[in-house]
Amino acid sequence: MKTDPPVPRDAAGCYSIEDLRRLARRRLPRAVFDFYDGGAEDETTLAENRSAYERWRLSPRVLVDVAEASTDCTLLGAPAGMPAAIAPTGAAGFGWRTADLALARAAAQQGIPYTLSSSATTAIETIANEAPGRHWFQAYVLRNQDFFWQLIARARAADYEALVITVDLPVGGKRERDLHNHFSIPFRFSARNLRDFASRPRWALEMLLRGMPVMENLRGLETTATSATGIASSVGRSYDPAFDWARMAEVRGRWPRKLIVKGVSRGDDARRLAAMGADAIVVSNHGGRQLDGAVSSLRALPEVLAATGGRIPVLVDGGIRRGGDIAKALALGAHGVLLGRATLFGAVAAGDAGAQRALHILHDELLRTLRLCGAARVDALGADLLRPCDDGCAWPLPTATAQARPDAVAALPAAAAHA
Numbered sequence: 001m002k003t004d005p006p007v008p009r010d011a012a013g014c015y016s017i018e019d020l021r022r023l024a025r026r027r028l029p030r031a032v033f034d035f036y037d038g039g040a041e042d043e044t045t046l047a048e049n050r051s052a053y054e055r056w057r058l059s060p061r062v063l064v065d066v067a068e069a070s071t072d073c074t075l076l077g078a079p080a081g082m083p084a085a086i087a088p089t090g091a092a093g094f095g096w097r098t099a100d101l102a103l104a105r106a107a108a109q110q111g112i113p114y115t116l117s118s119s120a121t122t123a124i125e126t127i128a129n130e131a132p133g134r135h136w137f138q139a140y141v142l143r144n145q146d147f148f149w150q151l152i153a154r155a156r157a158a159d160y161e162a163l164v165i166t167v168d169l170p171v172g173g174k175r176e177r178d179l180h181n182h183f184s185i186p187f188r189f190s191a192r193n194l195r196d197f198a199s200r201p202r203w204a205l206e207m208l209l210r211g212m213p214v215m216e217n218l219r220g221l222e223t224t225a226t227s228a229t230g231i232a233s234s235v236g237r238s239y240d241p242a243f244d245w246a247r248m249a250e251v252r253g254r255w256p257r258k259l260i261v262k263g264v265s266r267g268d269d270a271r272r273l274a275a276m277g278a279d280a281i282v283v284s285n286h287g288g289r290q291l292d293g294a295v296s297s298l299r300a301l302p303e304v305l306a307a308t309g310g311r312i313p314v315l316v317d318g319g320i321r322r323g324g325d326i327a328k329a330l331a332l333g334a335h336g337v338l339l340g341r342a343t344l345f346g347a348v349a350a351g352d353a354g355a356q357r358a359l360h361i362l363h364d365e366l367l368r369t370l371r372l373c374g375a376a377r378v379d380a381l382g383a384d385l386l387r388p389c390d391d392g393c394a395w396p397l398p399t400a401t402a403q404a405r406p407d408a409v410a411a412l413p414a415a416a417a418h419a
Contacts, residue, residue: 011350011357017321017342020358024095024349028203029196031181032094036344039288040173045296046288049319052298055394056328057387061374069376071367072111075336076162076258076280076313078134081111082363083330083378087317087338088138088164088262093121093213095348097206099355101131102347106355108133110363115164115338118151121213128158136260138164141243147221148240152255154217162279163255165248166286168263170241173290245272252277260315262338265300267307270314280313280335287318287340298329302396305333323365327373330381332397 007022008014014023025033039046071082086107092099100122107114113134116127127135137155142148152163177183182190197204221238252259261273262282270281283301285294297318305314316329317338329337339362346358366378375381388394 011346011353014346014349014354014357015361017345017358017361020345020349020354020361021341023354024345027200027349028095029193029200031178031183031193031196032203034177034181035091035175035183036089036095036341036348038175038177039292040175040290041292043288043292045285045292045294048296049285049288049298050321051319052296053319053322053325053328055389056332057389058324058327058331058369058373058385059387060372060385064374064376066371066374066376069367069371071363071370071378073336073378075113076260078161079111080113080134080336082326082366083334083336084326084362085113085134085136085315085336085338086115086343087340088115088117088120088166089340089344090117090119091121091215092344092347095344096351096354097121097210097213098351099344099347100127102352102355103343104131104133104135105352106343106347106359107131109356110359112359113162116160116217118217119215120217121215123216124151124154124158124160126216128160135160136162136164138166138262140166140169141240141247142221142238143240143242144221144238145240149254151217152251156255156257160257162258162260163251164260164262164282165251166262167243167248168265168284168286169239169290170243171239173286173292175289245276248273249276262317264304265295265297267303270304271307274308274312278312280315281308282338283314283316283334284318284338298332301329301332301334320362323362323367324369326362326366327369327381328386330378331383331385333383 007026008019014020073080073083075083086103096102100116100120104114104127108131113136115136115138116124117138118140124137137160139148139151155163182193258279260280260282261278263284263286264270264273264281265283265285273281281304283297283304285291285297297316301316308314313335315336315338316334317340320326320337320339320342326337342362343355343358346354373385383397386397
């Protein structure tokens, strides 16, 4: 009978993203861990984001020279160490105070972009000054339009190369793990969550001595809110459900750099965004945290690719836990992936060491998958390498047109990896 491996005691003992997840679970109070780990309602979409990758099997080529295989590529017009970026993950400081910086530093070491969330606990300017690299800024759309534009102006002044607009969150989802754990916003103490916090004394002592982190970029959104939970509650009340195509066009007109639209799952929306001038699209359902029952991101990918026809890069997130998952997404036509929980688990489990370990694991697994599949470069990953796991369990493979990747992911010589 198979037995579960022991929970690692530090990042060095983690050999998979699941190991890092288990280490984070060991370190954090249940309410905090579930806030990161959980999804909306029955968590159907959360589970299907993961199971979508399991519906495909790899059919490797043989007798291919992969001695010099490399994950190096270009991503959105600039060199990258692998076809990936760190996704925006808000409130990471609840788990590890400097988690945002840890993720940004790890991304820079790996040579990939890092996306800072509006609801991060580290300021736009701090990331720019203390973690040099490729920076994207993710902006939630707020009712307070002046504050929204101020955030975008700050990102431009700090020289962020891209703006990411999240469009799948007019209202927050119903996350029942948080309700059961009495993890409400604004936070209210109860016997249950006090016992929960006391069960993790090292975490609790850090928060007691230094206080709860503050969502630095949202200071001033509600002047009476000073704690992390208070500011988070003001954000929840401040999402703008009226944000529409006209407002998106205004964002495009006022932001002169790359514009990435995150949270798209339909071909017609993707086609219209490409025509509007979006520079890239992220197929995403917010990690299953908002609309339960939404189509899995990987399942939605072919429709979006077909609609955009290779005119702009299409990335995908949700459910990625292995380097082999990244390979499958690329084989299905994605230009790259965004890494959310996979790297967040590392950062909240062990800070800088955990974030670096997460990216090392994924990069090593992706490179190993390339070699084992007979692909020397990431642009050699195509639909010919995929097979459904059994009859009827997967969707049709994308067409060649849908897989076109002009100027999005292209192999680079190894020497140019981090030029």
